[in-house]
């Protein structure tokens with residue numbers, strides 16, 4: 052990390068000891084108050100504490116076996132001010148952060164980009180008592196779902212001592228390893244060994260009681276979409292019993308689910324910023340959730356609290372990495388309203404279905420068809436922001452294509468936060484070295500992929516007949532902003548004439 056973080060570390064250490072003083076004072080005050088009011092704690096404060104403590108009353112986790120004594124004058128494990136320590140069952144000491152030279156801190160070596168998975172080392176992020184001192188990653192497993200995990204433990208739906216049993220959870224198909232897996236510049240946003248963690252690092256798990264979990268899972272499934280029954284009926288898709296299974300358009304698919312694992316120096320490089328700036332921004336804008344982004348410059352890996360991705364592969368997955376086989380690819384960013392509920396104000400579901408149909412055809416022709424679904428709702432602005440933009444425009448009767456990105460920018464501050472810079476990692480991981488048919492018009496996706504050295508031979512537009520009438524606003528705005536088209540790119544004037552339904556129309 053860049054210089055200057057030494058100062059930050061010192062300041063944090065100072066802050067930590069000030070917090071300790073405050074917490075000790077609060078502690079003392081509580082005890083005095085409790086003894087003044089009697090053990091039943093009938094006072095308002097006492098009763099409040101009692102209520103707050105109820106769900107956690109009978110113990111939550113055993114006292115950590117790994118104590119982390121502080122270096123003199125730096126960090127000290129702190130008590131949560133006002134916490135009913137014994138009743139909660141949490142250990143009375145809260146480890147707010149750790150420091151590289153702290154006693155008890157001995158990270159499992161992790162060499163990002165090492166070709167041998169044992170030498171590379173397991174991504175270790177758990178804060179369980181036997182693992183917390185051995186962590187070589189910041190954050191938590193599960194991406195955004197880590198919060199539900201916390202709730203499950205807090206409400207005792209989940210036993211903190213539960214150890215996952217990965218028997219029969221091996222990946223459903225073999226994949227790689229590919230040379231890309233050991234190129235620390237090609238894969239920076241996922242763990243290329245994330246699907247084999249429980250088996251490769253069994254010794255750590257069994258002998259040292261280190262809590263390690265996979266960040267990739269591979270399975271097979273059938274999928275059924277009503278539009279594909281139509282595709283079969285209309286003759287565009289022909290059931291072959293292998294990829295397209297029957298007249299209902301059911302499909303056989305191999306799925307890879309991937310959680311984000313960021314190698315911070317590599318992520319910073321992709322965005323053209325320094326690692327210190329990246330760490331500081333992540334720390335600040337997650338409400339200070341991960342202080343080790345600041346205090347542990349020796350730890351380079353971060354599991355961010357965001358959604359991951361799922362790869363849907365049609366045909367033999369081995370063909371993806373075979374340069375002699377054709378590959379059709381759809382990269383799709385989540386749009387719940389359209390993808391799941393079929394709302395017609397954008398082209399998301401039509402493009403997704405079109406992508407699946409084309410991918411299936413490619414697989415049936417002896418090639419490979421791949422659809423990758425990223426959890427990045429509403430241009431990664433979230434559905435609330437996205438809907439605020441749409442609602443605002445329509446309520447004012449001004450849902451014009453020419454205003455589409457401007458309106459987004461007014462509300463969100465940017466046009467789009469999907470930042471495709473990290474997206475190509477999954478292509479490297481799948482062993483993809485070229486794309487024959489790219490089922491996307493996005494210039495951002497195109498540029499990110501080509502920028503990573505993966506050529507795109509043909510870009511395939513969403514056919515006119517697939518575009519819902521009311522989503523012209525979105526698609527025309529995108530085309531004018533630089534999305535790929537072989538058709539007409541509108542002038543600003545023409546664009547201003549493209550208008551969506553206004554609310555009065557919908558209400559009537």
Ligand SMILES: [Zn+2]
Pocket residue numbers: 386389390397398399400
């Ligand atoms: Zn959409």
